[in-house]
Amino acid sequence: MDSYVEPRLGRQADAIAPSGPSGVAVLAIPVKPVRVDGRRLRSERTRQLIIEAFLLLLRENPHMPTAVQIADRAGYSVRSVFQRFPDLHSLHVAATDFALGQALGTPGAPDTQGDRQTRLRSHIELRARTCEEWLPLWRALVANRGESPELTQRIRRARETTWQRMEQTYAPELATLGDAERTKVLIALESLTDYESWARMRELHGLSAEQARSVWIDAIDRLLPATPV
Numbered sequence: 607m608d609s610y611v612e613p614r615l616g617r618q619a620d621a622i623a624p625s626g627p628s629g630v631a632v633l634a635i636p637v638k639p640v641r642v643d644g645r646r647l648r649s650e651r652t653r654q655l656i657i658e659a660f661l662l663l664l665r666e667n668p669h670m671p672t673a674v675q676i677a678d679r680a681g682y683s684v685r686s687v688f689q690r691f692p693d694l695h696s697l698h699v700a701a702t703d704f705a706l707g708q709a710l711g712t713p714g715a716p717d718t719q720g721d722r723q724t725r726l727r728s729h730i731e732l733r734a735r736t737c738e739e740w741l742p743l744w745r746a747l748v749a750n751r752g753e754s755p756e757l758t759q760r761i762r763r764a765r766e767t768t769w770q771r772m773e774q775t776y777a778p779e780l781a782t783l784g785d786a787e788r789t790k791v792l793i794a795l796e797s798l799t800d801y802e803s804w805a806r807m808r809e810l811h812g813l814s815a816e817q818a819r820s821v822w823i824d825a826i827d828r829l830l831p832a833t834p835v
Contacts, residue, residue: 656677659679665742673694676697703760722778726823726826726827729772733768734804741805772796776830778833783831791830791831
């Protein structure tokens with residue numbers, strides 16, 4: 607009969623930890639420290655600063671900034687810009703993703719469980735804050751999308767998110783309507799609370815943010831059907 611030879615586990619098995627409570631030896635596997643790639647982190651930080659510089663320039667002027675302007679604002683060379691983005695369109699798409707992520711991720715969410723006035727005020731508070739903060743960038747995005755399918759898709763996604771929030775917030779009232787009437791009300795709500803509606807109240811009519819919110823709240827309250835008991 608062949609003799610039994612106990613298998614060895616390599617060098618790690620040569621350093622067996624003291625026996626555990628059951629008396630069975632516990633293999634001590636060394637934990638490797640996580641190495642932080644400083645070069646990659648610096649590159650990502652540079653990329654983010656370039657995106658933020660692009661967005662700041664659009665806030666100041668809705669026209670598409672040049673590579674030189676972006677590089678100057680970010681504090682890097684034009685070469686650094688194109689090392690991270692193959693062209694300005696790619697930068698525009700990346701900046702749009704960042705801006706929409708910030709806008710759609712505005713802290714807080716509409717109250718979808720409260721009574722009518724609580725839900726209405728919660729929705730308008732969030733929507734007004736988003737419009738006040740991101741109006742200049744939204745205008746620049748729409749003005750500079752051109753024939754870009756990527757930017758067109760992102761604009762559509764932002765509008766779909768706004769639509770879905772209204773469906774959730776006003777679900778009790780909308781549930782009392784047929785499909786056709788429900789769609790009409792949602793279209794009216796979307797038009798009423800879009801960026802340019804906010805801009806007209808704030809810029810053309812000179813309303814304060816509080817006054818503008820009050821206009822929206824009153825108008826939506828009249829537009830929505832009665833809340834079911």
